[in-house]
Amino acid sequence: MGEFVKHVSCTQCGSKDNTALYADGSSHCFGCLYTVPSKELLDQNKPLSKIRSSVSNQQSIKKEKTVTKESITSTQAEEIKAKTQISANNYRGISDAVLKFYGVRTEMDSTDNVRTRYYPITVDDKLSGYKVREHPKQFFAIGNTGNDCDLYGAFRFRSGGKYVLLVEGEEDCHAAYQMFKEYSENKGSEFVTAVVSITTGAGNPSKQVANNYEFLNNFENIVVGLDNDEAGNKAIDKIISALPKGKVRIATWTKAKDPNKYLENNQQKQFLSDFYNSKTYVPAGVLASDQLYDKMIEQSSVVKMPFPPIMKELNEMLVGGISLGHIYNIAAGTGVGKTSLINEMVYYWIFNSPHMVGILSMELSAPQYAEALFSRHVSRKIAMLPQEEKQEFLISERSKELAHKLFVNEDGNSRFYLCEDRDGSIEQLQEVIEQMVISSGCKVIVLDPLQDVLDGLSNDEQAVFLKWAKSMIKSHGIAFIFINHIRKSQSGEKSSTNGGSLTEDSIHGSSTIIKSASANILLSRDKYAEDEVERNTTKIVLSKNRLVGLTGPAGELYYENYTHTLHNKEEYFSKTPRPVSDAPKEKIDF
DSSP: OOOEEEEEOOTTTOOSSOEEEETTSOEEETTTOBEEOOHHHHHTTOOHHHHHHHHTTOTTOOOOBOOOOSOOOHHHHHHHHHTOBSOOTTGGGOOHHHHHHHTOEEEEOTTSOEEEEEEEEEETTEEEEEEEEETTTEEEEEEOOSTTSOOBTGGGOTTOEEEEEEESSHHHHHHHHHHHHHHHHHHTOOOOOEEEEOSSOSSSOHHHHHHTHHHHTTEEEEEEOOOSSHHHHHHHHHHHTTSOTTOEEEOOOSSSSSHHHHHHTTOHHHHHHHHHTOEEOOOOOOOOGGGHHHHHHHHHTSOOBOOOGGGHHHHHHTTSSBOTTOEEEEEOOTTSSHHHHHHHHHHHHHHHOSSEEEEEESSSOHHHHHHHHHHHHHTSOGGGSOHHHHHHHHTSHHHHHHHHHHHBOTTSOBSEEEEOOOSSOHHHHHHHHHHHHHTSOEEEEEEEOHHHHHTTOOHHHHHHHHHHHHHHHHHHOOEEEEEEOBOOOOTTOOOTTBTOOOOGGGBSSOHHHHHHOSEEEEEEOBTTOSSHHHHTEEEEEEEEETTTOOOEEEEEEEEETTTTEEEEHHHHHHHOSSOOTTSOOOOOOO
8 A cells, every 4th residue: 555645434334534545546444444455456456365465564554354244154164264273372362261262263374373363253143254363463354244243252141241341352352351261260250251342443333332232231231441542432432322321331441552451461450450440431411612513513414304294284383393302292182093193193204204213102012003004004994894804905915015015115124113012110111212222223212102101100200211211312312202191181171082272281290291392292182073074183282392482273183084094184175075984884905
């Protein structure tokens, strides 16, 4: 590689300045290890291994990676095994027992010194590739070793435990585990602290860490102990957002850069001291005023998620719809139709939202929720079908096609995520939400209804949950949509289900629910009205709008029972002179 020119962004991992650009047109990312050889080397039509050899003596190149998503073949694995061994003559102070534990293979040169290390990388505990290190510091990959892989060494610690230490490199992983192992053996204990490593470098590790959320969440404490240098310190902030809240501790290596140096310097006691002195992570949260303009620009670029077109008045009053970083309350009395409305919203969002939606259904089971959403998709209330006809309809080829379109997008991925866990503790529910946000990428969480979660909690305990929710929207840039029950009307009052007005104070539970939201949306319907149109009309009121300030009536919706569809009332009756509830209930024929 030629003379260094400047740092630029990486086309592979997205880092802003981890890629070094050189005068000969070559580049190298010190985060994800992606390397582009110079045009001259490529024009020579050499194999990549030859290109790697021809640049290995240049001081400016430290790491390199063959980019591939294909897992290693059994033939390749056998070839590596045939030319390597477990023993490495105590290379970097690591014992053969530890190398065997992690499955490391080593190729020795003619003088019996380490030439190449092969670190096994797995996906779901199955070998997917090897991260290869040619002595002293030349890296490349065989097979799949990227963001979708397990953390290095994770296959050894699937049962979880009290602590897991997350380090930056494979040799640091070995060294830390060895020091923990020796400490336990000296005490006569069989317990050894779990140690794993990221495989993609410190440049942009958050995606791999997020993909391993479930594994890390099996531990009570997650200690992050990256290298004590500029790259490691920067990576910590990226990793924190991908880890379970409340479990993270930060280890500061006070006497050396990394765990391997502690081992080589015989500083095991100091390593253990630094590990057990790790501190609970607390974000600073303090910004200088010269950073605020950039923050404002950054927020303005986040795309809003509009409500369905039938709620155009609400979209206008909220200037575009739902903004991430806020809590929204939707409240209505029993039988008013709030579930039908939220299902209509979800149906629209799964096809049109710029953000992934996660739903926690506390009232409907997974099949019930699927049926309600599918009814909207086919414009026919499936629950009204006789059982035999219902089954015949659902197993038809046409239904299978429509269901696939509803639940799977064009790329073959899920359109949304659903959790129906109603029996867990409040803490378990919070963990599920965190996993949906971090691991599944959900940016909007719909909880229907909130009162089923808060039932039995004191006002103080409800306030704690709302505080956690506000912490989540701030730390992860998400939005919560809480569906709310209301209190029973006082004696003599006309209820909101019988044409009476609804206020925020009617929302069941602690006043913190009302105060925590940026917008409160109230629904009312006179479900006992003699007039069929009035009986199926839902009135929307935006009673609180912290974002813009506009409040008041926000449109009316008309529910068409036969097709299980909501309409904007004004637009519907400008086209349809009468309701279609008395339409013939013919058998569906696809």
